[in-house]
Amino acid sequence: MREAAAAGSWHSNGSPPQVRETAGATRPYEPIRVPSDESCGPSSYRPSVLASERVLLWTTPHGVTFQNQLEQLYPESYVVKLFFVMAESLDERTRNDYGAGLLHFNQFCDRLSISEQDRMPASEVLLSIFIADAAGSISSSTANNWLAGLRFWHVINGAQWHGERSECLRHVQRGLRLLAPPNLNLQHPPITLESLIQLHQGLDYSNTFDTVVLAIACLIFWCGCRLEELVIPTFDSFDMTKHVTRSILPIVTQESNNVRHSTFRIPWTKTTGNNGADINVTSRDHLTCPHAALFRHLEANPNIPFHAPLFSFQTPTGAWTSMTEQWFLKRCNQFWGP
Template identity: 40%
Template sequence: MKEELSLDSIRKINSTLLASLAEATRTSYGAGLLRFSEYCDREEISELRRMPASSFLLSGFIAEFSSTVSGSTIHCWMSGIRAWHILNNAPWHGGDEFVSQVKKGAIKLSPPSSKRPLRNPVTLEHMIALQRSINLLSSLDVAVWALACVAFWGCCRLGELAVKSEVSFDPAYNVDRNARMTFTSSSSSRSSQESVSLHIPWTKTTREQGAEVNVTGHAKCSPVDALKAHLELSADAPKSSHLFSYRDQSGRWRPLTKARFLDRCHLVWNSLGLLKIHGHSFRIGGATELLLGGIPPHVVASIGRWKSMAFLLYWRKVSEVVSNTFSSSYDPDRFQSIEKAFEDFRSRLKIPASAVSSS
């Protein structure tokens, strides 16, 4: 590169390459690079042999931590090393079959203590309790309720709707009031139903392409009613502000952070003795409730923006938590009907049962 371009051009390329990685991603990738550097130091690997790293060097690195960390941690570390190679335009051997096989072995050898348990789901009981406790005249409460409903029925990751911190709000990553939002209504001989489609600018999987979050009104805890109420109460908020921003006691508009949102939810749920949940619990709970309501798995997968195989694996893990921890919250017969629906879903996709049960 130095032979073809000026130093100024090289600097611009490097800064542009770094911009392709989110700040949080660069931080997590940095941990992998640190571990890799420490491993190479212990093995007395020269700087020249570290990049491009051979398939044997990468395999040795993986094997070094195979019995001490989780498979997801190793995957994250390897992603960081791969990004380091890409940024330096170096060949990458991490996709070699030999390395892939070692990674499979590392996943199987990872200790149970390294695996984070799946989050408990938000249930309809949680949602109804929150609905009954909110103050419809409180800008914060109405914003919290709107976000909760969209996250639950839209099977969203909380980070797709709430902001990490007030100072980190960025329209390139966080949904604002200029977001494309469409309310529609449909009617049949039996009933009429409203829905809303909301474009979010960034997701974990699609990145800057964003995604469409589609939620439908429900008799209980309607996301359409909740969102409309929030938009009406906050009609004079700046167009450039966070979609779920609220007015504080001093009259200032603030973006709704994940921490502030969960604090308000937990204040209600703790007072009623409901099981504590986490941010990802809305995605789990929403999918579970939709399935219990008779929505076919492929439709729920579409709502939550899962790939078919990923959703099958996801549900296999979720079903264990739901059946063991929340048996009193869900009708066993309805739960069994979901299992049958998933079996039919797997069969139609021609995915072997072993591929799901062994993952």
């Protein structure tokens, strides 16, 4: 009865209340389907949205009650701004990571038939069992991300967080760290010039995917970029305010003393935030020249719209898709992996 009453304030199509929709993050150009293995059981509290939007648009009976109380006390525009500003305290990648944790938590609750009311506030025991269930299959950093996402989800829904001083949860986290498979805790050695040469020699430059991989790797090595500054984390996390697009083209090349150099701007960096930065690409007398690698990519992938991420590539069917961090790392690890 309590759950039905809480759900009554939601739209008939199962979508979240207008307040949260209004406060929601920027949507992608086209709707993205959530794969079946990345969804929970049907619930009006958990609409099918991007991973990065779950912390805002997924809720519980407790969260609905909290929102209704806010709307009774304050004008709707102020409540909208509250949710918007809280969500904006996290960058896109963090929201995406937190969304993954919410997915796993609710899938876990579905398996155990945990009621919607008992999912928030989540009890100390529920949190501990959830993390213990994943022991042996995830790293401690992943567990910490899941818990951080759950904590933020509680905060934005006005719920008490029972994981703060939980001795039970603390010991579970310690045990999980000791039980993590060794390969999850390996520290990757730094990428050296020899590693970059190995990658260059192994890639197939008749393949548009590989031309993108080399361009990214050379820019990271020679120009001091970070991977997350050049490449989208996942397909559903593209953000035009953060990720560089092909709208910066054409990139102008200048030459001085037989050295070619170009500059392009990225809208976001880890150190400057939304102030962005200029990336200076200078040619080098080396087979891993970043300038040559960048322009090889652009020449191999010409027919891609300007709104697409800069490091998108054409597929054999004539369509295009965007490079993701996972794809890039997987390809590199085919040469660098143990």
